[in-house]
Amino acid sequence: MSRDSKLIFISWTDDCSRSDSIAARLGGESHMVYSPGWGSRYLTIAFKYLSQTFKTFRILLRERPATVFVMTPPVAACLPVWMYCALTRCRYFIDAHTGALLYSAWAKVPFIHRFFSRRAVATFVTNEHLHDMLASWNAPVLLVPDVPVVFPEPQPYRVEDGVNMVFVSTFTVDEPLELFLDAAARVPDVHFFVTGNDKKLDPDLRAKTPPNVSYTGFIATEDYVGLLLAADAVISLTRGDHTMQRGAYEAAYLGRPIVTSDFGVLRKFFDKGTVHVGNDVESIATGLQEMRDNLAQFAEEVQDLKQDKLDRWDRVVAEINRAIAAS
Numbered sequence: 001m002s003r004d005s006k007l008i009f010i011s012w013t014d015d016c017s018r019s020d021s022i023a024a025r026l027g028g029e030s031h032m033v034y035s036p037g038w039g040s041r042y043l044t045i046a047f048k049y050l051s052q053t054f055k056t057f058r059i060l061l062r063e064r065p066a067t068v069f070v071m072t073p074p075v076a077a078c079l080p081v082w083m084y085c086a087l088t089r090c091r092y093f094i095d096a097h098t099g100a101l102l103y104s105a106w107a108k109v110p111f112i113h114r115f116f117s118r119r120a121v122a123t124f125v126t127n128e129h130l131h132d133m134l135a136s137w138n139a140p141v142l143l144v145p146d147v148p149v150v151f152p153e154p155q156p157y158r159v160e161d162g163v164n165m166v167f168v169s170t171f172t173v174d175e176p177l178e179l180f181l182d183a184a185a186r187v188p189d190v191h192f193f194v195t196g197n198d199k200k201l202d203p204d205l206r207a208k209t210p211p212n213v214s215y216t217g218f219i220a221t222e223d224y225v226g227l228l229l230a231a232d233a234v235i236s237l238t239r240g241d242h243t244m245q246r247g248a249y250e251a252a253y254l255g256r257p258i259v260t261s262d263f264g265v266l267r268k269f270f271d272k273g274t275v276h277v278g279n280d281v282e283s284i285a286t287g288l289q290e291m292r293d294n295l296a297q298f299a300e301e302v303q304d305l306k307q308d309k310l311d312r313w314d315r316v317v318a319e320i321n322r323a324i325a326a327s
Helices: 017-025 045-063 075-088 098-103 110-119 128-136 177-184 203-207 221-230 246-254 264-269 281-293 295-326
Strands: 007-011 029-032 067-072 091-096 122-125 141-143 163-167 190-195 213-217 233-236 258-261 274-277
Touching: 007 017, 007 045, 007 075, 017 029, 017 067, 017 091, 017 246, 045 075, 067 075, 075 091, 075 110, 091 098, 091 110, 091 295, 098 110, 098 128, 122 128, 128 141, 141 295, 163 221, 163 281, 177 190, 177 203, 177 281, 190 221, 221 246, 233 246, 246 258, 246 295, 258 281, 274 281, 274 295, 281 295
Parallel strands: 007 029, 007 067, 067 091, 091 122, 122 141, 163 190, 163 233, 190 213, 233 258, 258 274
Antiparallel strands: none
16 A cells, blocks of 8 residues: 555554454554553543553554544544644544543533544544534534444354344443343343453342353454354344444344344434344343244345445445545
8 A cells, every 4th residue: 555545543442343344444454552551540541641642653653644544532532643644734534433422521522522523534423413413513524324344254153052142242331231131031042142341240230140141251353253143133232322333233244133222323224134122121021032033034134234234335435535535
């Protein structure tokens, strides 16, 4: 890749498949920039961000890209990217996750994100609500709801006999895990795997885990993909509106039926092969039973959903390339 066309993606986190996938799909490189030793406490966060700023500058000066993508949150990641681009006259895009604009501490100081978004070629957002927010800032914005995931070669994963479903979890407060566990107990003929680092699991929730639920712990990406492919359906739930579900779109691109939350943005972008459930035990249990009883139908429908998403991505890429060429 020549200097004039080189593209890199900067993400201030230890892992982000969306960043990796956008970079790969656009022929660029993805860089995770993270200094975990400082933690995320108020007393140390400034030192963490300073460390990550230096690391970001090192990458930018070494790679000398013509186009930079940067993920938010944290919005502070935009600072070294903006400075580099101002000095080198190259262009940058922001990929704004919902938390950066609605739910994290950064949402309380929107003028910071507004400053960087107005100077970017465009800010990517996942839904119309956020699109309208950026438009009200007079900031260039593109709707990029999800990205075809670049999966590694899967490793076979052993599941139980009968019907198996996977609950994709990060053990964060926006996931209704307790409600799911209660619902899973009402569907004892289905075995559920819960992914993610279960060391974060509250001991009281662990104690009430029904026997048909297993925790995988943190597993390698190859094993994770193998598990999703071996499962009959994938569950990805949230308490937060206007939130795109990574687990759900990973499932869609793998051709696995989906159970996800009943919010407008998720109904729009997961309109086939999907059961939508409310944030209560009864609704989740009913949704799991509906998926169990109609697996063949949902498995067929999700193939159409996958193709719809691939077609939409082709249109998004054309928009991105036009924006790059015009900048």
